[in-house]
Amino acid sequence: MNTENIFTSYADWLAHAEMPKGQRAVLEASITLFSKQGFDGTSTAQIANQAGVSQGTIFKYYHTKQDLLQAIITPVVQHLVPRIRDAFVDRLPTQVDLATFIHFIVQDRFNFLQQNAEVIQIFVSELLISPQVRELFATFLKKTAPILNGSPLAKLQTSGQIRQDLSLLNIVRTLIGQLLTFFPNQVFTETARFDR
Template sequence: MQDKISASYRDWLADQKMPKGKRAAMLSALELFSKQGYDGTSTMAIANHAGISQATIFKYFKTKADLLEAILKPMINNVLPEYREAFLAGIPATKTLREAVHFLVRDRYQFLLKNQEVIMIFLTQVMTNADTRTMFQQFMRETAPMFINTIYGTLKNSGSLRDDLSPAAVLRTLAGQLISYFIQRQVLMPEIKADENADLQLIEDQIVRAISQG
């Protein structure tokens, strides 16, 4: 079964028509916010990294907060919905629970990797920024029923899913394992070499043991 490669925020940004200076500011902010944090990055640092002046940044964004919003809003309003539609439509028919888990793990991890910069910004901001949290909560209210019906339904159709687990519990098991591994690789131990294929296989094994009937 071929693994599906998901949408990229950078690809989406590259397709947008905008002035060169604005794009440079957004790309530099994307990189620096993800590495240094929003609070640890000044507009001067963004300007220097982008090779533009602070005046250029403020020409397009009144404040640093506006620049952050310009990065995160497209992720929530454009990239995530596009990924959601393609992901749900592309889930293959599988005969076994393990095949379904394999697809879900590989697809979702590829999405995290291809969007690691904006995901890192998002993970920190959703915990500390009320506006970001509100945007994400709205997206989840719209998305949760779709994911639960489609993903849980796919797993249920395998005939091997535990009957005592709710759809939310199953999805929490899937997402929790992947996000924990992503944070470990990108934040906690990025310098340590790892065999990601082997690690993801182990994650698949753990998920299958947790949600299968036995």
């Protein structure tokens, strides 16, 4: 599977990834079902039915359901999120106060979260229970730390607007945690509004 051409959303990446039609259908169905029912609440029979393929097709590409989950999450953490992070850091305003900075983060990242709602929902669920997913995310955060040193976040810390005793990585973890907590509530509110 070609993972070089990573786009701005998982759906866009999936649409352009070089893979057989059946494999793409399995991934799309898995994302839909895992985000609605959870990983443990979804059977391979349900995935096969949703994808319009046999269970044998699923196991042709993924030896286990866990392998299928990893095929969804790994590109997100290793390719999509770093690309989005780099684009985000490039767009950060250089001269801001803390309130403007947080507003920018929430507005900019909420767009990303909306475009990738199903995959992010799967990722957050698995982050809470899967050591492998936590390890993938911890590796991503470690690679992110050096990028933060010259960022506006570091300047806000130097100016005293953010506590200086916190590491930049801990600040980023807190911001990400807040966004990931805020996001499901917003999605639920939006969904409830449209269901009326």
